[in-house]
Amino acid sequence: MSKIQNPLIVALDVPTAAQAREIFDELSETGCAFKIGMQLFTHAGSQFVGELVKAGAKIFLDLKFHDIPNTVANAGVEAARLGVWMFNVHAFGGREMMERTVAAVRETAVRENLIQPKIIAVTVLTSSKAETLREVGVDNDPLTQVLKLAQLAAISGLDGVVASPQEASAIKIEAKNWKTENHAPNDFLIVTPGIRFESETQNPKSKIERDDQKRTLSPAQAIKAGADYLVVGRPILQAANKQKAADEILAEIISPTEYD
Numbered sequence: 001m002s003k004i005q006n007p008l009i010v011a012l013d014v015p016t017a018a019q020a021r022e023i024f025d026e027l028s029e030t031g032c033a034f035k036i037g038m039q040l041f042t043h044a045g046s047q048f049v050g051e052l053v054k055a056g057a058k059i060f061l062d063l064k065f066h067d068i069p070n071t072v073a074n075a076g077v078e079a080a081r082l083g084v085w086m087f088n089v090h091a092f093g094g095r096e097m098m099e100r101t102v103a104a105v106r107e108t109a110v111r112e113n114l115i116q117p118k119i120i121a122v123t124v125l126t127s128s129k130a131e132t133l134r135e136v137g138v139d140n141d142p143l144t145q146v147l148k149l150a151q152l153a154a155i156s157g158l159d160g161v162v163a164s165p166q167e168a169s170a171i172k173i174e175a176k177n178w179k180t181e182n183h184a185p186n187d188f189l190i191v192t193p194g195i196r197f198e199s200e201t202q203n204p205k206s207k208i209e210r211d212d213q214k215r216t217l218s219p220a221q222a223i224k225a226g227a228d229y230l231v232v233g234r235p236i237l238q239a240a241n242k243q244k245a246a247d248e249i250l251a252e253i254i255s256p257t258e259y260d
Helices: 017-027 038-054 069-082 095-111 130-135 142-155 165-175 204-212 219-225 242-253
Strands: 008-011 033-036 059-065 086-090 118-122 160-162 189-192 229-232
Touching: 008 242, 017 033, 017 038, 017 242, 033 038, 038 059, 038 069, 059 069, 069 086, 069 095, 086 095, 095 118, 095 142, 118 142, 118 189, 130 142, 142 160, 142 165, 165 189, 165 219, 219 229, 219 242, 229 242
Parallel strands: 008 033, 008 229, 033 059, 059 086, 086 118, 118 160, 160 189, 189 229
Antiparallel strands: none
């Protein structure tokens, strides 16, 4: 296997910027990326995102933009100006919303000499099941809906999707048949939350968080299924030695000589 990028994205799901800085400092040499979601962003704001970017962090801004096309496009432009490596939108926002966001970000990146961030779409949340979808008027089962939205994201020019590890293999297979002018099927990224470990299944304290995620797999299973990046939180954040925990996850997935 040729060298690949470190597939870990560490979820900075902590309430304060101080805690996030400590985690980043401990893991900054591992080559992993870092996810900033709604909790930390609401507390610390865009300035903190910029701070970590300037410190060399690859930031996945996980705010799941979902609004009218103009609003989401403008938000995407501001994310690009922050220097984030990747951000996401909700595929349920539709094709126009996604296409206009891609176009606005691309045009701004060229005009302002910015590195264009990867734009990915949330398909169906890993907390959702068929009953959840029916509650909001969607009759498809999760897999069918994920594939439908993933194809829409690809056609709209996005770089990939957020999907549960259980759908990764089906997306990789189906992507070969999607007719798009934006990228080759193998370039369509799959970012997977819902990564679970044996130790979590044996820990009653994590039951509530565990139950939030309905469609899960282990790190090795997710990579084998076709995931390109794994979003991992508690197993690293709660470890006494976070770098060791990250290295152990990587060792489960691939040989240490195979990633940068």
